Amino acid sequence: MDFRIRVTIDSMKNFSSLLIIILLACTFQAKSQEKLIDRVVATVGSGIILQSDVDMQYSQYLANGGTPTEDFKCTALQQLIMTKLLSQQAALDSIEVSESEIDDQLNARMREMTRRAGGKERLEGFLKRSLLQYKEEMRPVLSEQMKAEKFQNTIISKVTVTPQEVKKYFEGLNQDSLPAFNTEVEIGEIVVYPELTKEEKNVFRTKAEGFRQQVVDGTDFGTVARFYSEDPGSANQGGEYDFAPRENYVKEFSAMAFKLKPGELSPVFETEYGFHFLQVLERRGEEVKVRHVLVTSKPTQASLDRVKGKIDSIYDKVQSGKLPFSTAATLLSDNKETKFNGGMVINPQSSSRSTLIPVDLLEKEVFIAIDSLEAGQVSKPYQFQDPRSGKSGYKFTYLKTRIPPHKASLEQDFAKIQEAAQEDKTRRSLSEWFEKKTKNTFVHINSEFATCDELQMWITNDTNNLASSKED
Template sequence: MKRFLLLPVIVGFIIVTFPVVILAEDSSTVLATAGNLKITQEDLDESLKVYSTEIQNAVKANRQLQQKFLQRLVELELFSSIAREKGIDRIPAVKKRMEILVNDFLSKELLSREVVDKIKVSEEDMKQYYKANAEQFKKPEEVKARHILIKVKRDASEDEKKAARKKAEEILSKIKKGEDFASLAEKFSDDPGSAKRGGDLGFFSRGRMVKPFEDAAFSLKPGEVSGIVETRFGYHIIKVEEKKPASIQPFEAVKDTIKNELIKKVQNEKVKEYVQRVMKERKVKLYPERIKMN
């Protein structure tokens, strides 16, 4: 089974259940069968090569993705086989579309081999880009916090607002007496997203939260608990657990990103030059004025 040409154009997973065999080390190991169809580890590995390195690594590192990819490959082979049995591939309009897809793939493969793969980016080029674009790799200050929200409706009456604030003050009093913040958040917080995690909001930077909440959180030191903070959502009690100062990501951490960025910049110009050269060598002539308009 060696037909992988059209794999990239299949978008999404078709929901069909097939028996899935866990991936094996031996390249000859059969991973799936359907009638005369047989897919081996080698087939799966080859089909993965049409995707980017990032996708390949993600699939190889995740058992669930491996199984989904195998099912996708089975679907592709099985359904295309059925289509051929029914003569769908011999319908003129279908043949033309298949030809376009094949030509598109071959064109990209040619440009990849003749242009993109030959582009080299040196370590020095990457370091110069890193130094010249330091702001691009800046990580803003972040804070890790928990909170307890006592929700107040936008159309709440004054009595309802007073009752909500009183409840928040009672909870704050419990915290000051030493009761566990996370347990109180789980019990009393009206924020369904964080309450079940003990009010944990994880790390966030400025601009992620409403202003009064943000100002309070970033003014606290790790371990400190705020007073009652009012926002449009209601009354909050915030506990900061950790802070990360603003920093520049190290070169090694962004090296691949820089390399890809530099390749993209060079690639566009190199591809343009290649296309122009080939068009000239092959004496291509275009007659756009002859295009029939609907």
């Protein structure tokens, strides 16, 4: 890949991701010890950045597998300064984040941290504090980060590129070292999941009823959830989900959760995932904290045989031309993500929702299914398991386009080049904003960071400010 395209894409991703990172784990014990020897390493307008803030970012970097290097602290301080500048401008522009927005972010991050730690108790032991105390400590940090991100989005949202700008950007690249793209395809799919009969479902309902009866008989709910719940997102936490609004759940689950009083135990009920029973732990306005047990409804061989007959029938109609693929997908596919797109699959790594997908991103079974197809053909139906939901079913795949390996060109790769041009212009717009902002904002950086290349713009500005002060 051409160096300038690589730098544009990678730097933009790093710039955005680093700017919105909030370090929510791993370092609070060390941070509390450092408070005794903490010091200011940078002043940004009316705000300060502490050594412990930088060390906190470095600790998270190491926790995520980063290679130990003091150079990262330069990058960490750079990002903290940028966040301060953005959040201060957000305050001037009256950009706010609501308490519910902060709560949603905190709860989502707490769920992920709890999952990684292996349970609430283990996480609290690691943090040396209750999750409630931890969340309150993080609230102002998260608020500042979210305001910074919101203001950054007001800058980014105004950036667009015209076809002429895309062409100019492409022509400005080194034409002798343009990237070579691997084989890419456009594919569609029609998916059908098995439906269980009432008798088949009763096996799983009865199992859930048995677990519920254990709770009624006095067994701790959390214990039952840890041992028997088949929800990977909550079983290790005793079935708990933190405060969330009703739209966070499927309709049957939210309907049950929001009609019960705290402490009440629900009857067993069904959702698309299987059979549940839940208990409301606490209500807070339009949010509820619950715990539940899930027994997933697994397909029986009989249900798989039935769905195989159904997918074969759909395949015959498409293959014979009696039913266009896009129509069949819209009317008959069970894949909610693709059926209203004519069955076409979106490249998961494309910000512009391109349908061109490099073959190395395809799941193995999909690659095998289309490998021998010509454009316009469909594969025979095959059984699969969704890697995210774990649901089993049958599908067949349509190959719309196959583009062989090639050197980048405007004709074949306009969408990708447009993305790169957009990211390049966005990066330049943000850089210009920071450069302009630093001319009007006092930024002072501790001399310890004077050799950091990333900070030279602010160090130079700091030197100029000091020189101006002496002249005055």
